[in-house]
């Protein structure tokens with residue numbers, strides 16, 4: 439079991455201490471090893487390997503590199519350009535050439551001198567990489583949603599628990615004051631008994647990578663004049679234009695990994711993999727780990743209680759369309775104690791963000807420090823009198839990334855441990871299954887299985903492409 443830092447690190451620290459005592463001339467120990475400039479000595483820093491350098495990887499890594507007791511020592515990527523950009527950025531920050539590069543995450547995970555890893559890879563890779571990290575006793579900062587399927591999420595939870603790893607999820611809204619304040623108001627019963635929670639998420643598709651636009655410009659030249667990538671299907675001239683050779687810097691076979699092999703289409707690789715169910719889960723699963731996570735926090739449903747019934751309807755492009763994820767959706771989850779949660783995208787009556795409605799009032803919260811409520815004084819003060827804070831939700835000191843590093847040292851849970859990430863994403867996964875099945879599903883929250891419906895039960899998992907296996 440880990441105590442403070444891993445055994446290998448403790449040995450390393452002991453080695454440095456012993457050496458420093460035994461050798462008379464202190465000049466042979468580099469100044470940096472003694473913690474020059476107020477920085478903890480290298481032997482006292484949390485060593486980290488980072489995976490993924492697209493939309494989220496650089497910002498997570500930047501946050502960790504700003505913490506003086508963390509040292510990023512390795513970076514892994516299957517895209518040579520991303521790998522190069524990451525190692526350059528890391529070495530520039532530390533003014534050295536020490537960061538090692540890896541193509542295969544298994545080699546990086548095998549390093550015993552790495553304490554922690556930051557995972558910012560597409561959703562279809564979460565389970566394999568996170569379980570490999572856990573088996574290698576790494577503490578893990580992993581992105582939301584926990585995984586692409588419920589079975590994969592369960593595998594991550596088991597691996598993290600059995601290896602006693604610290605886990606922090608990228609659900610960073612928990613480390614923002616307005617979300618914490620709103621959830622505490624609800625948890626302390628100030629809006630009375632909660633009857634409804636509204637979770638408003640984005641709809642449609644968004645061309646994050648900017649790779650959809652140039653493709654659409656080409657498609658506009660075709661006689662069919664295709665104006666939406668959700669309308670492009672195999673066997674059409676538009677599809678022929680979309681499919682190209684992968685660029686030489688990208689190991690596309692590795693990138694597809696455990697998912698079904700598909701021809702390379704730039705507009706659904708980096709960043710835009712979200713809009714293809716082979717690799718992502720659309721807006722619903724991209725955002726469930728944020729606003730539903732906050733909804734559960736207020737309800738106190740973090741790691742024990744799940745929805746009991748889930749039904750929903752959505753608008754889906756053709757299954758094999760280039761962008762095929764649901765564009766508009768409305769999901770109703772029934773929780774114990776007569777609480778209903780509505781999760782919706784593209785329905786104007788459900789506002790973006792999280793709103794709890796109770797018998798004595800309501801609270802709504804969103805990004806950008808947004809907060810509204812039925813009680814004007816809550817909006818004015820933005821803090822609860824101490825006597826009303828009978829339930830105190832943990833608040834991170836110094837931010838979400840700092841919270842992870844503190845937990846690595848203290849071995850206390852982070853503000854979004856793995857069980858929380860699992861439960862936050864469950865309503866999204868179950869909602870998607872209910873929409874695809876076109877019927878209400880009953881969820882056995884204790885045993886985590888779909889009741890009386892063998893057909894939909896199959897969608898809790900997915901087939902892996904050989905040779906990949908979830909261990």
Ligand SMILES: NC(=O)c1ccc[n+]([C@@H]2O[C@H](COP(=O)([O-])OP(=O)(O)OC[C@H]3O[C@@H](n4cnc5c(N)ncnc54)[C@H](O)[C@@H]3O)[C@@H](O)[C@H]2O)c1
Nearest residue numbers: 490491492493494515516517520558559581582608708709
């Ligand atoms: N917390 C947040 O606010 C937030 C915001 C954006 C994205 N995310 C999450 O971060 C994760 C990454 O999303 P993104 O938008 O940055 O994706 P992206 O496509 O922009 O970047 C993914 C990176 O992972 C690399 N990669 C892919 N497979 C790999 C493998 N097997 N081994 C090593 N590297 C691999 C890619 O080359 C790329 O550098 C997703 O889970 C996403 O949901 C979270």
